[in-house]
Amino acid sequence: MAIIKQQDVIDSIEDALQYISYYHPIDFIQALEKAYNKEESTAAKDAIAQILINSRMSAQGKRPICQDTGIVTCFVKVGMEVQWDKTDMTVQQMVDEGTRRAYLNPDNPLRASIVKDPAGKRINTKDNTPAVVHIDMVPGAGLEIMIAAKGGGSENKTKMAMLNPSDSIADWVVKTLPTMGAGWCPPGMLGIGIGGTAEKAGVLAKESLMDPVNIQDLIERGPQNAEEELRLEIFERVNKLGIGAQGLGGLTTVVDVKINSVPTHAASKPVVMIPNCAATRHVHFHLDGSGPADLTPPKLEEWPEITWEVGENVRRVNVDDLGKADISDWKTGETVLLSGTILTGRDAAHKRIQDMLAKGEKLPVDFTDKFIYYVGPVDAIGDEAVGPAGPTTATRMDKFTEMMLAETGLLGTIGKAERGAQTCESIKNHKSVYLMAVGGAAYLVSKAIKKAKVVAFEDMGMEAIYEFEVEDMPVTVAVDSTGESAHVTGPEIWKVKIQEADAKAKS
Numbered sequence: 001m002a003i004i005k006q007q008d009v010i011d012s013i014e015d016a017l018q019y020i021s022y023y024h025p026i027d028f029i030q031a032l033e034k035a036y037n038k039e040e041s042t043a044a045k046d047a048i049a050q051i052l053i054n055s056r057m058s059a060q061g062k063r064p065i066c067q068d069t070g071i072v073t074c075f076v077k078v079g080m081e082v083q084w085d086k087t088d089m090t091v092q093q094m095v096d097e098g099t100r101r102a103y104l105n106p107d108n109p110l111r112a113s114i115v116k117d118p119a120g121k122r123i124n125t126k127d128n129t130p131a132v133v134h135i136d137m138v139p140g141a142g143l144e145i146m147i148a149a150k151g152g153g154s155e156n157k158t159k160m161a162m163l164n165p166s167d168s169i170a171d172w173v174v175k176t177l178p179t180m181g182a183g184w185c186p187p188g189m190l191g192i193g194i195g196g197t198a199e200k201a202g203v204l205a206k207e208s209l210m211d212p213v214n215i216q217d218l219i220e221r222g223p224q225n226a227e228e229e230l231r232l233e234i235f236e237r238v239n240k241l242g243i244g245a246q247g248l249g250g251l252t253t254v255v256d257v258k259i260n261s262v263p264t265h266a267a268s269k270p271v272v273m274i275p276n277c278a279a280t281r282h283v284h285f286h287l288d289g290s291g292p293a294d295l296t297p298p299k300l301e302e303w304p305e306i307t308w309e310v311g312e313n314v315r316r317v318n319v320d321d322l323g324k325a326d327i328s329d330w331k332t333g334e335t336v337l338l339s340g341t342i343l344t345g346r347d348a349a350h351k352r353i354q355d356m357l358a359k360g361e362k363l364p365v366d367f368t369d370k371f372i373y374y375v376g377p378v379d380a381i382g383d384e385a386v387g388p389a390g391p392t393t394a395t396r397m398d399k400f401t402e403m404m405l406a407e408t409g410l411l412g413t414i415g416k417a418e419r420g421a422q423t424c425e426s427i428k429n430h431k432s433v434y435l436m437a438v439g440g441a442a443y444l445v446s447k448a449i450k451k452a453k454v455v456a457f458e459d460m461g462m463e464a465i466y467e468f469e470v471e472d473m474p475v476t477v478a479v480d481s482t483g484e485s486a487h488v489t490g491p492e493i494w495k496v497k498i499q500e501a502d503a504k505a506k507s
């Protein structure tokens with residue numbers, strides 16, 4: 001009979017969340033390396049290179065892989081024979097205490113992203129609690145814990161359907177995936193839950209993302225049941241969509257497809273699809289009463305030696321000296337290195353700006369001929385100007401873009417993922433541009449930020465408006481001043497290329 005100490009659970013949760021903030025699972029790194037070596041699309045290959053370089057840098061520097069250090073999801077399987085040394089805390093409270101300590105760790109502070117009163121004032125809890133905890137009672141005398149930190153960009157792309165019993169799940173996935181856009185930062189994994197009821201399918205999908213990346217092993221040995229056949233079908237068909245890394249078009253959109261299923265009602269087929277992004281973060285451990293979990297760090301030699309070099313056609317610019325005439329010849333897909341001063345702002349800042357403009361109030365900063373970077377950075381430590389500061393999903397700011405371009409004099413925007421058709425038209429009408437930084441490369445991007453200071457809305461925490469002084473910050477022109485979008489043209493081109501290659505192989 002195991003006696004589990006509350007403190008061992010708390011310490012293990014704290015250590016695990018710190019661990020996954022800067023260590024990718026090695027099986028995921030190996031899958032990305034295979035994708036990198038296979039990739040033929042220059043834009044996608046460059047994006048994967050930046051993700052892999054960022055991953056190695058994070059492992060070395062023990063700083064977050066992504067600025068969005070996630071909502072904590074924890075699966076706890078409690079053995080029926082387990083006893084506790086104390087009973088004054090629930091499992092939820094233990095996980096929350098470990099989470100609180102991990103996210104407030106002064107050596108590697110993690111971004112607090114959780115807000116309470118979600119339908120109302122949405123006030124940040126400041127310590128990233130509460131975690132989402134799923135508890136199962138299972139046979140045995142120990143504790144099994146699987147814990148993940150899930151970024152909002154991928155979590156927001158969750159899809160759910162109540163299919164008819166005769167409907168094809170693969171058809172639904174292939175139809176639905178393109179509607180998710182690129183905000184989930186492919187290449188990643190798809191977790192699919194099937195059966196039970198709607199809420200059960202969601203939990204199954206999330207739990208499946210804790211499994212190892214092993215699709216290549218399955219391909220080699222061949223499927224042995226209907227679920228494995230479905231995994232392979234979805235994997236093959238999704239990658240033939242040509243969406244590619246960061247949605248720019250390419251050969252690899254997913255590195256694995258995971259499926260969990262349970263029995264369901266004869267009239268039902270609940271299906272939930274949840275993607276994991278390029279900042280896949282999870283770890284699995286057991287407690288048997290002998291002490292906290294011992295998480296062994298991976299060796300740096302396990303990361304591939306990959307370098308990323310800008311091409312000869314790279315454009316270096318000083319953003320402090322730019323006007324509309326200067327950006328008019330920037331073309332979709334072009335690499336630009338930004339130096340100078342940029343401003344930041346996300347959802348909450350844009351909403352406050354909207355309210356101030358509606359009231360005729362003067363804005364606290366001048367956006368004239370400036371770029372705004374959609375980011376909520378991690379707090380700095382040591383001599384850092386800022387902590388990891390990768391882009392957030394630009395699509396969320398679409399509803400504010402016309403206002404910003406028309407009423408503030410803003411020159412351009414920087415983020416990740418696609419912009420909507422109406423926003424592309426607005427960018428065209430205002431002779432603006434949208435630049436894309438690589439999602440999942442937050443620590444790498446932060447190295448280009450030399451100075452940072454809050455210039456407005458300090459009360460918003462990570463959503464405050466910062467002024468960044470950057471040097472050679474790498475971005476891609478995702479929407480140029482004519483309104484052409486790389487997230488439209490790239491996947492279209494690569495879908496055709498993949499189809500042509502398949503036809504040639506069969507002939």
